[in-house]
Amino acid sequence: MESANGYMSQTNPISCTIKPPVPIKIGDHKVEFLTGCHVIDVTFPNVFYVEIGEIHFKNFYTANLTIKVRTRTTEKEGTSTDSKWKTCLNNYQLMPDPHSDTAAEEYFVIGKQHVLFDLINVIAVRIIIRQPSPVWKEFRIEELKFYKASLFIPKEVKLPGWLNDITDNKIKTFDNGPNVEELSKEMQNLMATSQLAKSCSNNSTSIRRYDVDGCYDINLLSYT
Amino acid sequence: MSLSDENMKHIVNSLSEEVLTDKLNFEFLKAAENEASRLESGLADLKDYVISGLKQSGHEQKLANFVLRRLPHIKQLHHHLTPEEHKKEPITYIRKSQLAWEKRIWKSLNSMCTELSLPLARKRPDKDFKDMNRKWSELGSDEPNLSQIRPVYAPKDFLEVVSGVKNPNCNDFPLYNNWGLIQATLKVKSLHELRLQYSHMSINQAQSGVDDLTRTPTDIFQGERNKLAKKVIKSCMAGAVQEFLKKGSPTGCRNQIWNSILGIEIGDEEKLYYDQLKNSVLVHDLLVDNLIYKDIKLTATNDDQYFVFEDYLYQVLLPFFRDLVILETIKKSTATPAKSYIRGKLGNEEYAVFYPPNGVIPFHGFSMYVAPLCYCYDDPIMLYYVFRAFYARFFHHLHCVSSHQQGILSLSLLFERLLQQIEPQLFYHLCSIGVQPLKISFKWIIRAFSGYLCSEQVLLLWDRILAYDSLEILAVLAVAIFSFRKTNLLQIQSFQAAEAVMNDLTGLKVIPLLQLTLFSE
Numbered sequence: 001m002e003s004a005n006g007y008m009s010q011t012n013p014i015s016c017t018i019k020p021p022v023p024i025k026i027g028d029h030k031v032e033f034l035t036g037c038h039v040i041d042v043t044f045p046n047v048f049y050v051e052i053g054e055i056h057f058k059n060f061y062t063a064n065l066t067i068k069v070r071t072r073t074t075e076k077e078g079t080s081t082d083s084k085w086k087t088c089l090n091n092y093q094l095m096p097d098p099h100s101d102t103a104a105e106e107y108f109v110i111g112k113q114h115v116l117f118d119l120i121n122v123i124a125v126r127i128i129i130r131q132p133s134p135v136w137k138e139f140r141i142e143e144l145k146f147y148k149a150s151l152f153i154p155k156e157v158k159l160p161g162w163l164n165d166i167t168d169n170k171i172k173t174f175d176n177g178p179n180v181e182e183l184s185k186e187m188q189n190l191m192a193t194s195q196l197a198k199s200c201s202n203n204s205t206s207i208r209r210y211d212v213d214g215c216y217d218i219n220l221l222s223y224t
Numbered sequence: 225m226s227l228s229d230e231n232m233k234h235i236v237n238s239l240s241e242e243v244l245t246d247k248l249n250f251e252f253l254k255a256a257e258n259e260a261s262r263l264e265s266g267l268a269d270l271k272d273y274v275i276s277g278l279k280q281s282g283h284e285q286k287l288a289n290f291v292l293r294r295l296p297h298i299k300q301l302h303h304h305l306t307p308e309e310h311k312k313e314p315i316t317y318i319r320k321s322q323l324a325w326e327k328r329i330w331k332s333l334n335s336m337c338t339e340l341s342l343p344l345a346r347k348r349p350d351k352d353f354k355d356m357n358r359k360w361s362e363l364g365s366d367e368p369n370l371s372q373i374r375p376v377y378a379p380k381d382f383l384e385v386v387s388g389v390k391n392p393n394c395n396d397f398p399l400y401n402n403w404g405l406i407q408a409t410l411k412v413k414s415l416h417e418l419r420l421q422y423s424h425m426s427i428n429q430a431q432s433g434v435d436d437l438t439r440t441p442t443d444i445f446q447g448e449r450n451k452l453a454k455k456v457i458k459s460c461m462a463g464a465v466q467e468f469l470k471k472g473s474p475t476g477c478r479n480q481i482w483n484s485i486l487g488i489e490i491g492d493e494e495k496l497y498y499d500q501l502k503n504s505v506l507v508h509d510l511l512v513d514n515l516i517y518k519d520i521k522l523t524a525t526n527d528d529q530y531f532v533f534e535d536y537l538y539q540v541l542l543p544f545f546r547d548l549v550i551l552e553t554i555k556k557s558t559a560t561p562a563k564s565y566i567r568g569k570l571g572n573e574e575y576a577v578f579y580p581p582n583g584v585i586p587f588h589g590f591s592m593y594v595a596p597l598c599y600c601y602d603d604p605i606m607l608y609y610v611f612r613a614f615y616a617r618f619f620h621h622l623h624c625v626s627s628h629q630q631g632i633l634s635l636s637l638l639f640e641r642l643l644q645q646i647e648p649q650l651f652y653h654l655c656s657i658g659v660q661p662l663k664i665s666f667k668w669i670i671r672a673f674s675g676y677l678c679s680e681q682v683l684l685l686w687d688r689i690l691a692y693d694s695l696e697i698l699a700v701l702a703v704a705i706f707s708f709r710k711t712n713l714l715q716i717q718s719f720q721a722a723e724a725v726m727n728d729l730t731g732l733k734v735i736p737l738l739q740l741t742l743f744s745e
Contacts, residue, residue, distance in 0.1 A: 056303065061393055100411035101315050101391065101627060107303030135409065137393050143305070151304065186267070190260070193253060208548045210581035216508045217567040218344040218579055220337055221330045 013145040052119035061139040063098035289462035375588035404640030424470040432472025433735035469691035501543035533598035554583035558626035665702040704741035
């Protein structure tokens with residue numbers, strides 16, 4: 001199913017386990033000192049490794065984030081796990097001004113164009129979220145989901161036929177002699193255009209109604 | 225600004241969709257048909273011929289103007305899971321505040337209906353229908369009984385709501401608490417950013433509103449401006465006209481310049497649409513009409529500058545509250561139109577309607593959005609469309625709690641921040657005697673200064689709103705007025721005294737004041 005803005009909404013996300021965010025502390029762990037930095041670990045329990053095409057989430061007052069992944073590497077001697085965390089997205093800005101509300105609750109999609117390398121053979125993901133501003137009580141990311149492929153399918157607007165064909169050079173074949181099929185197609189377009197023009201002229205003059213069958217008797221507003 | 229492919233596609237798609245549903249599309253088809261019928265050579269040249277014909281007949285420019293007008297108002301591309309309410313207003317606490325405020329308004333409207341035993345809407349009896357139709361151009365002479373009607377809310381009530389909007393995720397940290405009333409944590413522009421934005425208004429640039437007022441012979445300046453105005457209007461390029469307007473409009477050309485930027489042309493279709501709205505006024509009697517009657521009587525009719533336009537105001541405002549084009553604008557903004565059901569059909573969704581039909585419940589002073597325009601337009605239908613365009617583009621932001629940069633919340637915060645920065649001593653003095661500056665300036669901003677300044681000055685100010693496509697100038701002017709009356713304000717010790725100092729603004733010249741505030745350092 002395609003939604004209004006061109007996203008496919010029926011693909012299932014990759015199943016994963018998201019651990020609660022762990023605040024990073026400095027020095028004495030007993031002393032409350034907010035570093036404005038949390039770490040979220042994500043693992044994929046049912047599979048050995050996954051391919052990630054897109055990461056979706058809703059922001060809640062996080063200023064920027066870094067994403068690291070651990071991957072399985074295929075070396076000469078066979079398959080082994082790379083214990084190193086590799087950064088695939090560094091300090092990605094979510095809030096243009098950390099001290100104010102702009103984009104604080106926005107929905108984000110991290111796709112292939114954002115990350116440094118393709119996320120294949122991924123074993124674990126680590127997301128480091130930061131909020132340097134002391135203005136906010138808390139910050140986090142919500143509705144975190146991983147998808148194998150991009151969900152975005154650009155939606156094309158249907159232009160009238162005569163506009164669509166503007167860039168075509170097909171019509172030049174007429175120079176070499178009339179082609180009946182082409183000609184009839186063009187005539188059809190022309191007819192469609194004039195039909196459209198007629199329907200336009202009918203629609204544009206009709207007023208949308210606010211009443212129901214001419215009745216607009218109302219006593220009170222309705223709210224709950 | 226670089227745009228991602230996705231965003232670019234989204235913008236192109238949104239614009240194409242808008243063009244296809246606009247009457248511009250019909251005009252194009254008509255023109256293309258005309259061009260095609262004039263083709264003399266072979267069919268092979270048809271497309272090139274039609275396209276070059278459309279260019280020559282000025283249709284390409286019309287399309288460019290349309291894109292220019294709509295581009296800043298394209299909604300951003302949203303994630304597929306984004307709920308509808310989030311698209312309307314992305315910040316939760318602001319959305320909640322607006323919803324709570326709307327409920328208060330709805331409740332108050334309902335209780336007025338119950339108290340006065342009046343329905344919100346009813347069919348007008350045939351006799352009244354005929355009477356009203358006959359008196360359409362002099363509706364002011366025969367007013368309904370309004371003694372018990374009271375405005376649903378006044379700017380003062382709304383200020384209480386606006387100053388109560390607080391982010392629950394914000395720490396109560398003294399350093400971050402604003403000294404002023406506004407506690408919302410929104411981003412507003414700095415003085416430096418405003419200077420860059422309004423750089424065409426700087427002191428070294430000749431302006432309408434300054435250079436045509438000096439004692440030195442002004443005919444050279446005025447003559448030049450008039451000549452240039454005619455040239456840009458003739459070019460039909462909305463972008464060029466908007467650039468021209470940044471330095472103000474000569475009085476005689478203002479209507480043409482504004483029409484060009486707002487894309488207003490009155491044809492048969494517009495006249496018919498207005499007639500249909502007028503007919504709706506005659507058929508249905510709304511309680512909101514009484515609120516508007518009362519508002520006009522209390523504001524414009526009482527004003528030396530505007531009482532002559534009383535009848536025009538009815539002809540614009542009564543149809544306005546039945547216009548569904550406005551309802552569409554409201555639905556896309558943070559505001560939610562009030563819902564109701566046809567009598568006897570409560571809860572039946574087939575009989576659910578919006579009230580009033582355009583989704584706007586007027587506040588005390590609403591009619592002042594129209595009044596200054598009466599000086600530029602003498603045709604009520606033209607006046608109607610200009611006002612509607614102004615409202616849909618700017619004024620609806622002024623009475624709705626939203627995180628929009630043009631919203632009243634941002635403008636109020638901008639006013640407080642700028643005043644603190646430019647006049648710290650004055651701000652401190654006023655706060656220390658318990659006079660919050662916003663309590664004085666809020667009513668100016670919510671009415672876009674209409675009714676406070678002399679009408680000519682309001683129009684010069686609205687020139688700049690339209691030219692820079694921004695209401696931020698309202699906050700800057702409010703600061704400028706405080707700066708200008710600083711000496712007096714520093715001597716007062718009470719709110720009443722402060723109000724007295726700021727009571728009469730009719731002698732002020734807005735453009736020099738704005739220049740002083742923005743560019744004096």
